[in-house]
Amino acid sequence: MSLDAIDTSIAFGGLKVLTNVSVQVERGRITGLVGPNGAGKTTLFNCLTGVVRPQQGSVRIDGRDISALPLDKRIQLGISRTFQTPRLDLxxxxxxxxxxxxxxxxxxxxxxxxxxxxxxxxxxxxxxxxxxxxxxxxxxxxxxxxxxxxxxxxxxxxxxxxxxxxxEPQYLLLDEPAAGVDENDRQLLARAIRNAAARNVGVLLVEHNVGFVAELSDHMLALVRGEVVAAGSPHAVVNDPEVVTAYLGGQRVAA
Known part of the structure; x- marks a missing residue:
């Protein structure tokens, strides 16, 4: 059981934002997605949630093609998301x-x-x-x-x-949830994410805090210029030479 983007490509005004990108969010596991600004993370996130539609490739939930379904229909299928900027009635x-x-x-x-x-x-x-x-x-x-x-x-x-x-989602997609959050609140957030996965929810965590993602994730991907440049264990991804150069500025992160 999984939420998948399969060989998805998206371009805006001729500018390629994603090129043949695939990601699998499995039930009961935490998948981390990292990359520098402009790498295409938010576009991939929006592709999975129905905000944008891939020009090539497909989005599937538990094997069903939902590429043409809007956000509200995907919510009813069990996809829940947060936004970079909280959307709340204050x-x-x-x-x-x-x-x-x-x-x-x-x-x-x-x-x-x-x-x-x-x-x-x-x-x-x-x-x-x-x-x-x-x-x-x-x-x-x-x-x-x-x-x-x-x-x-x-x-x-x-x-x-x-x-x-x-x-009560089947798939929980979190877009920069730790931005502006202090250490105590990050620990509360980490515990909630782990608890969700323990209840068989598939979690996709998009976050700039690489250490936070690496600590939580079962599987990680790194995007650079709209392409997946590394995928695998958190340790392998954060120490991949291209990821270190493009995203971490040459400084390695323990994982």
Whole structure:
């Protein structure tokens, strides 16, 4: 069971951004994706999530071709993502922000309109308990009704990850989740990512912090100028000569 980009190529205005790039995100494993600015990481991420469509190649989920499906349909198939810049309603409470994750994948059906008020209340209470558990897990705030905009940037990033996990995805795609996050919050984030993989969620981690990615990942890829230049174990990728030169500035990272 996996989410795959297979030989994908994308160009914008004649400029090649991805060239025959493949990545496999397996259930229960953490796949790390690194590369310098402009390498094509975000474009590959957007290709997997349905923001852009590959001009060549395909995107598949558990063997099914979803190359033409938009983002909302992919969410319903179990793909959840975060963004480089958190996309949150800063006026909403932290509790409401997390609970939104539950509803993003499971939209109310016609049958749900015939469910009794008491049943709906019990269901909402159960979701509220799960949301409060996530808020506690991420140590977001002692007051779930606090306005989201009152959180620090690091906690806003954690809030977005908590919301993505709330949708109970099969595949969790994280775009720079550790940017602007302090060491304590990075440890909370790392624990949550490991817990997700332990629950058989496939995780794709796109991140500039190479050490953070290498520590967490089961498998890593490095993109340079829209092409995969290294793939394999974290140790092999971060010590690959082309990766060291293009991304790490000649400084090796222990993995």
């Amino acid at each position: 006026d909403a409470s932290v509790l409401d922000a997390v609970m939104l994750g539950f509803y993003s994948r499971h939209k109310p059906s016609l049958a749900a309109s015939f469910v009794s008020t008491a049943t709906r209340r019990r269901h909402d209470a159960q979701l509220r308990e799960k949301a409060e558990a996530l808020i506690e897990q991420f140590q977001l705030t002692p007051n779930p009704h606090q306005r989201s905009g009152a959180l620090s940037l690091g906690r806003l990033r954690l809030l977005e990850v908590a919301r993505a996990i709330a949708s």
